[in-house]
Amino acid sequence: xxxxxxxxxxxxxxxxxxxxxxxxxxxxxxxxxxxxxxxxxxxxxxxxxxxxxxxxxxxxxxxxxxxxxxxxx
Amino acid sequence: xxxxxxxxxxxxxxxxxxxxxxxxxxxxxxxxxxxxxxxxxxxxxxxxxxxxxxxxxxxxxxxxxxxxxxxxxxxxxxxxxxxxxxxxxxxxxxxxxxxxxxxxxxxxxxxxxxxxxxxxxxxxxxxxxxxxxxxxxxxxxxxxxxxxxxxxxxxxxxxxxxxxxxxxxxxxxxxxxxxxxxxxxxxxxxxxxxxxxxxxxxxxxxxxxxxxxxxxxxxxxxxxxxxxxxxxxxxxxxxxxxxxxxxxxxxxxxxxxxxxxxxxxxxxxxxxxxxxxxxxxxxxxxxxxxxxxxxxxxxxxxxxxxxxxxxxxxxxxxxxxxxxxxxxxxxxxxxxxxxxxxxxxxxxxxxxxxxxxxxxxxxxxxxxxxxxxxxxxxxxxxxxxxxxxxxxxx
Numbered sequence: 090x091x092x093x094x095x096x097x098x099x100x101x102x103x104x105x106x107x108x109x110x111x112x113x114x115x116x117x118x119x120x121x122x123x124x125x126x127x128x129x130x131x132x133x134x135x136x137x138x139x140x141x142x143x144x145x146x147x148x149x150x151x152x153x154x155x156x157x158x159x160x161x162x
Numbered sequence: 163x164x165x166x167x168x169x170x171x172x173x174x175x176x177x178x179x180x181x182x183x184x185x186x187x188x189x190x191x192x193x194x195x196x197x198x199x200x201x202x203x204x205x206x207x208x209x210x211x212x213x214x215x216x217x218x219x220x221x222x223x224x225x226x227x228x229x230x231x232x233x234x235x236x237x238x239x240x241x242x243x244x245x246x247x248x249x250x251x252x253x254x255x256x257x258x259x260x261x262x263x264x265x266x267x268x269x270x271x272x273x274x275x276x277x278x279x280x281x282x283x284x285x286x287x288x289x290x291x292x293x294x295x296x297x298x299x300x301x302x303x304x305x306x307x308x309x310x311x312x313x314x315x316x317x318x319x320x321x322x323x324x325x326x327x328x329x330x331x332x333x334x335x336x337x338x339x340x341x342x343x344x345x346x347x348x349x350x351x352x353x354x355x356x357x358x359x360x361x362x363x364x365x366x367x368x369x370x371x372x373x374x375x376x377x378x379x380x381x382x383x384x385x386x387x388x389x390x391x392x393x394x395x396x397x398x399x400x401x402x403x404x405x406x407x408x409x410x411x412x413x414x415x416x417x418x419x420x421x422x423x424x425x426x427x428x429x430x431x432x433x434x435x436x437x438x439x440x441x442x443x444x445x446x447x448x449x450x451x452x453x454x455x456x457x458x459x460x461x462x463x464x465x466x467x468x469x470x471x472x473x474x475x476x477x478x479x480x481x482x483x484x485x486x487x488x489x490x491x492x493x494x495x496x497x498x499x500x501x502x503x504x505x506x507x508x509x510x511x512x513x514x515x516x517x518x519x520x521x522x523x524x525x526x527x528x529x530x531x532x533x534x535x536x537x538x539x540x541x542x543x544x545x546x547x548x549x550x551x552x553x554x555x556x
Binding site for chain 2: 090096097098099100101102103104105106107112113114115116118119120122123125126127129130131132135136139160161
């Protein structure tokens with residue numbers, strides 16, 4: 090299946106499924122909104138308790154995207 | 163331990179009665195909060211079908227103009243599940259929105275890894291409901307887990323003003339209102355509500371197909387009073403959604419003793435105890451079905467259930483267990499009955515267990531169909547088209 094993944098995804102009739110990086114093609118703004126939810130509700134902090142290194146990477150990526158979009162936490 | 167099937171069947175034969183008042187009237191609470199200006203309720207509009215629920219409350223299902231809340235696992239692992247739902251809707255002439263402005267419900271974080279909290283889960287649900295509301299299309303949830311989870315979120319939001327306040331603050335940052343829909347609707351409820359229109363568009367005879375049904379736990383065991391139970395299907399003792407559709411299409415639905423059990427997915431099990439999942443799916447579900455009902459196909463209505471029951475069988479086959487039966491969503495089965503292409507629309511090549519004997523019994527030449535699909539792939543490889551689209555499906 091992995092050998093055919095790109096071709097098979099292009100053979101799907103729904104436009105939103107023409108991607109191999111996510112289940113469906115997600116709008117950039119939508120992703121940013123999800124980041125904001127995780128950052129403001131403390132959900133991301135729960136990852137810090139499990140894996141501080143991973144948390145640090147994720148937080149940096151998410152906060153940078155929010156800054157780019159001029160969204161304040 | 164032997165399951166006391168006879169005793170259970172006798173108990174169930176006693177009949178079905180609605181227990182009025184057992185299920186809290188969330189719609190009254192929705193209306194009160196809407197009147198108080200606390201929330202926005204997205205209303206059902208246009209043509210509607212009314213269906214029965216477990217404790218008798220009629221549930222209204224909007225027929226068209228629907229916003230498809232897609233499923234991570236369906237889109238990622240078994241995309242013919244999603245495309246079959248879309249194809250049926252197009253075939254019946256109902257418009258829809260397939261949005262990019264949709265996140266995962268993130269219930270994985272909650273059920274499997276515990277890296278989320280009530281406010282985050284509720285905010286994600288409300289964000290997606292608000293995204294649907296902004297388009298004017300009504301949300302239709304593809305995933306059983308998203309559906310069950312969102313019903314729990316609704317209950318939490320209605321019961322806890324402090325949670326509403328927390329979520330409202332998040333929504334204000336997003337520039338969105340706190341929206342809940344009048345009803346939370348699963349795609350299998352839409353299929354059930356539309357079953358007579360689907361049967362009217364049927365072009366393939368499935369009366370020689372024996373079916374077993376696995377009802378998805380997250381569809382009817384979470385906030386059970388909101389799921390469809392029909393006194394005409396198993397006396398209202400089991401959810402009616404998949405069985406009712408299969409019966410209307412003319413398939414022979416056969417019973418088996420472990421219908422109530424989980425498929426084995428279990429959310430956490432599939433991640434951290436996959437051997438348990440594989441064993442449960444094959445030995446507790448597939449083997450029981452094979453021994454007691456010998457189906458041509460197992461039909462179910464959730465992402466994890468199709469994946470687990472289908473993609474676990476290879477492991478048991480290696481141990482010469484009594485497995486080897488096709489597993490499809492009822493959406494794919496209904497699409498096939500309506501004439502859908504098994505590979506272009508239903509995308510059965512993403513499935514693992516052998517579905518070809520079932521296609522042969524349905525009168526489908528799967529070798530010719532595969533050749534047609536391969537021809538389309540060649541067009542993509544030659545660069546004649548970058549993608550296939552809906553015009554290529556018929």
